[in-house]
Amino acid sequence: MSKPTTGDFTKTAGWMDWYTGPAKPTFKVPAGAVDAHCHVFGPGAEFPYAPERKYTPCDASKHQLYALRDHLGFARNVVVQATCHGADNRAMVDALVSSGGKARGVATVKRSVSDAELQAMHDAGVRGVRFNFVKRLVDFTPKDELMEIASRIAKWGWHVVIYFEAVDLPELWDFFTALPTTVVVDHMGRPDVSLPVDGPQFALFQKFMREHKNVWSKVSCPERLSVTGPKALNGEQNAYQDVIPFAKRIVEEFPDRVLWGTDWPHPNLKDHMPDDGLLVDFIPHIAPTAELQKKLLVDNPMRLYWPEEVA
């Protein structure tokens, strides 16, 4: 893959660029697999980063994303608006439009968004909005504003993607459970995997999914959640052992409501940048059967993002 650039922007100090030489995965993903969580960054010279951003990344273009898709053996992508672009969805929408129908997207919008703008995004392939509650990534948006957005996007058949940390779930519970759409949780709600998988923190997340059938989860980002590794680098086939019990439990209990994504280009990693090929090799550890793998990688994302193609 070509190397990342930074254009006119200065990257956040200590920024880790995405990995340019990913391995060819050993695990062969099923035909039609969807990378259901990834981002584009800029390029900043064409799509400037938002003034309110909390970090400035290296560029990560649609061309580089689609080269990775092909290299890893995936058929499609879901491009999720990255917080460094705020509510300016142009880079993400441009990626969708030039994907030849192989990418759908999740936007970030403000209350001021017009119906015409929502319709234009729908026509480009947007199928959801993202609400972010991770304080290091965004400023606070009042919940009444978010609820108003959720009610408006419901009529396009869109869903809401939520990103939060596990410690904040109790406080956010009433808001999340009142959302009128399908709700997709990013990265399993970021459990602390040094706590027991049977402990109260993860039990609350499972209760959230068990009691609310509209709630889905991405079982992504072991590289963010792992405390003890080993890291997906240098051919490691047994990476992120400490995350496996958590992700596997969600896949096995809710096989029809889980999604998987690379999270490329992996914003804000501080410790290491994973080899995306080895991240794909993590999948069979959390979805051990061919049936679970097909649901996770094909059937579920197709039902949510390309429902018109599902009989």
Ligand SMILES: O=C(O)c1cc(C(=O)O)oc(=O)c1
């Ligand atoms: O944990 C993160 O830093 C992170 C950031 C973003 C974003 O900036 O949009 O998206 C993610 O999925 C994860």
